Every structure is written in structure tokens, then in C-alpha cells.
Amino acid sequence: MTRRTIGIAMNGVTGRMGYRQHLVRSILAIREQGGVPLADGTVIWPEPVLIGRNESKIRALAERHGIEQWSTDLAGTLAREDIEIYFDAQVTSAREKSVRAAIDAGKHIYCEKPTAVDLDGALELARHARAAGVRTGVVQDKLFLPGLLKLKRLIDGGFFGRILSVRGEFGYWVFEGDWQEAQRPSWNYRSEDGGGIVVDMFPHWEYVLHTLFGRVNSVQALTATHIPQRVDENGHTYQATADDAAYGIFELSGGIIAQINSSWTTRVDRDELVEFHVDGTEGSAVAGLRNCRVQHRSLTPKPVWNPDLPVTESFREQWSQVPDNDTFDNGFKAQWELFLKHVVADEPWSWDLLAGARGVQLAELGLRSAREGRRLDVPELTL
Incomplete structure (x- = not known):
């Protein structure tokens, strides 16, 4: 069995949805089950790095769940080569800027909705991601x-x-x-x-x-x-x-x-x-x-x-x-598994940033x- 580790910067996990559904019931649940198996025997192993503005909150959250890596420096985290996916569950008003920075850093994007505060912003993110050649996903739980x-x-x-x-x-x-x-x-x-x-x-x-x-x-x-x-x-x-x-x-x-x-x-x-x-x-x-x-x-x-x-x-x-x-299975976890397979093994995927723009x-x-x-x-x- 080959383990394929994939680093995920998770921003906004101190919020209710980001914490319960995406961190605990998705990423940590995937780790507890031993990762996401692929048809060739490879197992995708998500390695989360928690991102937040409040140092004491993000540190306490990481310690509670035995997560080794956390940071208040989004730019520094996005600069790391071992981070391949950026996930965003912040308030909508903060999402567009952070997602754009992650696209500029060459990261694949998975985020909550709405993807932006208005349609122009949502479409611009989708266009920017396509031009950068990164894979994108929007939660459609x-x-x-x-x-x-x-x-x-x-x-x-x-x-x-x-x-x-x-x-x-x-x-x-x-x-x-x-x-x-x-x-x-x-x-x-x-x-x-x-x-x-x-x-x-x-x-x-x-x-x-x-x-x-x-x-x-x-x-x-x-x-x-x-x-x-x-x-x-x-x-x-x-x-x-x-x-x-x-x-x-x-x-x-x-x-x-x-x-x-x-x-x-x-x-x-x-x-x-x-x-x-x-x-x-x-x-x-x-x-x-x-x-x-x-x-x-x-x-x-x-x-x-x-x-x-x-x-x-x-x-x-x-x-x-x-x-x-x-x-x-938990709906959030099921979609996370599909997105990880899409990023690692190019498996089919339908819910990109353009789909997110339709919601906006x-x-x-x-x-x-x-x-x-x-x-x-x-x-x-x-x-």
C-alpha cells in the first residue's frame, strides 16, 4: 500500500460549520478510517494545517484534536510546497481575497458557498482559477x-x-x-x-x-x-x-x-x-x-x-x-473524498467554482x- 500525503490549509475551522462538518466529521474522520483508498491501492492521506486569525483559538483547537500544524499566517502557509489544497469556510466577506491568494499560490481550491459577495467576484474567481490551471470545488452538501x-x-x-x-x-x-x-x-x-x-x-x-x-x-x-x-x-x-x-x-x-x-x-x-x-x-x-x-x-x-x-x-x-x-456516509465527508480523488487521481468532478457562481x-x-x-x-x- 502506498500512502499519498496531501497537505490541506484549512481556514475558518473555528466557525460552527468549518469545525463540525469539515474538520471533525470530514478530514479527521477520513484519517480515522485510514485515508481514502484509490483503485490502484494508493491511499490518500489528508494532512491538515489549521489557519485562523485568533492564535489562542486555533492553537486550542489543534491541541484538542492532536493536530500538529496550525498558523495565523495565511500567506506563509500558502507559500509551503507541501500544501496542495486550500479550504475556506470563513465568513463570505473574507473568502474572495483568501481564495484569490491561494489561486495565485498555485493551490487547488475547495470552499464553502457563497464563493463571493457578488456574481462579478464569483465569476472572476472561476476565471482566475481556470487561467491558473488549478482544480476547484464548492461544497454542495x-x-x-x-x-x-x-x-x-x-x-x-x-x-x-x-x-x-x-x-x-x-x-x-x-x-x-x-x-x-x-x-x-x-x-x-x-x-x-x-x-x-x-x-x-x-x-x-x-x-x-x-x-x-x-x-x-x-x-x-x-x-x-x-x-x-x-x-x-x-x-x-x-x-x-x-x-x-x-x-x-x-x-x-x-x-x-x-x-x-x-x-x-x-x-x-x-x-x-x-x-x-x-x-x-x-x-x-x-x-x-x-x-x-x-x-x-x-x-x-x-x-x-x-x-x-x-x-x-x-x-x-x-x-x-x-x-x-x-x-x-456524512454528506460533507463524502464530497471531500470525491474532491481528494479528483485532485490526486483526476477522477470525475462536477462542482467547481463556476457551479458556485451559479449559486451566487x-x-x-x-x-x-x-x-x-x-x-x-x-x-x-x-x-
Whole structure:
């Protein structure tokens, strides 16, 4: 067995997502399993170098997990020849500059989304990376969730016939921070700091819709800031300047209509925090994070509208669960493994910085649609 060590500069791992999903549940989990095996017997061994601005935080994090290398010097780390990949999970406003520096240093790029604060910046990064000849990847974690993998299996198997529509519900109640601590950082609710649910979630909806159902051709959105004041991590009241709810309608290739509600101001009455209800001529499905249930045309009941009589049937019991039929790993880890194989062994890869730019584009157009009160076409992006 040959071990192929690959150095990864990981920036932003003191944040919630960067720490939990990318460091602990992805890179460290890959090391715990012995690396990523290739078909020729080679094992890819990720060697993380943690990057952060706060020396005490980054040192404590490294010591907690037995990671030998850490630094507050991004430029110095990028200058190292043994560092081949730069990963970025910083706040969006800091990402573009750091990713560009990594491209200039000849590093392959893997980063969270949005890839930049606006479409011009996102496209420029994609063009810059292509000109530099480096490989790039953008996190598209929802595609690797068990529920959506089961949904894709149904699509690929022709279960739906002709798909008609998609209805998505995402969100939960994020506490205001006064009598209970908020579950999300305060910058999420300040547009000047890159916050807002459109900027956060529309990039997700772009790649989910694009990959599973078809390219997004148009968007019409209505946004709201339902909670105008919140309390930050230091107990200070601040004005929420970013949208905390968005209601979007997306027209997809093939005439499919998607409606997705995104909200941090809704109390959950669903089986999972996100669910997609897909209707087709031959059957329907409801897919969440982990589960997926279906109702085929041949088993569809015939409800009759009669408001004068109580409902005697349980509609949810008329659906069937899609079996796992597979072992599902953490979605972030699964995509990391694919990207490492792409960098080391040139294995197939679809989610580059241009794909990331499409997410930024949809968020920009969604916000513009809400401001102007009209439906907007989504132009196809090219480099």
C-alpha cells in the first residue's frame, strides 16, 4: 500500500460549520478510517494545517484534536510546497481575497458557498482559477444527504414519469437572543456583514434544483425581515438588516415549477427540517434529510372535498418509505473524498467554482426580484 500525503490549509475551522462538518466529521474522520483508498491501492492521506486569525483559538483547537500544524499566517502557509489544497469556510466577506491568494499560490481550491459577495467576484474567481490551471470545488452538501440520494434514485429509475412540480419547505425558529440564546450567529441577520437567508440558502437551492430536476430558468422571490430586532452574542440589541425569510418560485428546464419557502421564523411541523415534495404523472415523493416516502399512481387514493364531514383517512399512512438499500456516509465527508480523488487521481468532478457562481447568481437575482417585484430570467453563465 502506498500512502499519498496531501497537505490541506484549512481556514475558518473555528466557525460552527468549518469545525463540525469539515474538520471533525470530514478530514479527521477520513484519517480515522485510514485515508481514502484509490483503485490502484494508493491511499490518500489528508494532512491538515489549521489557519485562523485568533492564535489562542486555533492553537486550542489543534491541541484538542492532536493536530500538529496550525498558523495565523495565511500567506506563509500558502507559500509551503507541501500544501496542495486550500479550504475556506470563513465568513463570505473574507473568502474572495483568501481564495484569490491561494489561486495565485498555485493551490487547488475547495470552499464553502457563497464563493463571493457578488456574481462579478464569483465569476472572476472561476476565471482566475481556470487561467491558473488549478482544480476547484464548492461544497454542495445537500446532494449527498440520504433523503436526496434516494430521491435521485427514483428520478434515475423513471419513477415519476414526467415531473410536474417541486415544493420545498426549509427552516425553523431561530431564537431572537433575548430570553433564549440564538442558534445562529448574529452576522446572519446583518446584510452589511453578508447575512440573509437568500444569500445563505438560494445557492443550495440552485444546485439541488439544477442537479436533480433541471436548470433554473427564472426566479420570482418575496423576502421579509420578520424579526426586526435581535440580541447578539454579547447581549446587545441590534437592528436586523437582512432577510430572515424568503418565498421563491423557480421555473426549471422542461417546464417544471419549483416553489421553496426558506425561513428562520417558522416553527416546524414537518418530519424533517427540510422537505421536498415532488409530483409527477406516475407518482409523487416527499424527501427530507434522511428519509423519502412515495405514492405511486396505482396506489393513489381518490380524496373528495367535503368540508361538512370530518376526514376519516390518514393521508400520511397512504405513503410508503423508500428503503435505504445502501450505507450513507456524512454528506460533507463524502464530497471531500470525491474532491481528494479528483485532485490526486483526476477522477470525475462536477462542482467547481463556476457551479458556485451559479449559486451566487441565483441569490443576487432573488434579492433583485424581491426589490423590483417581478420575475427575472436567469442567464446561463460561461467563463
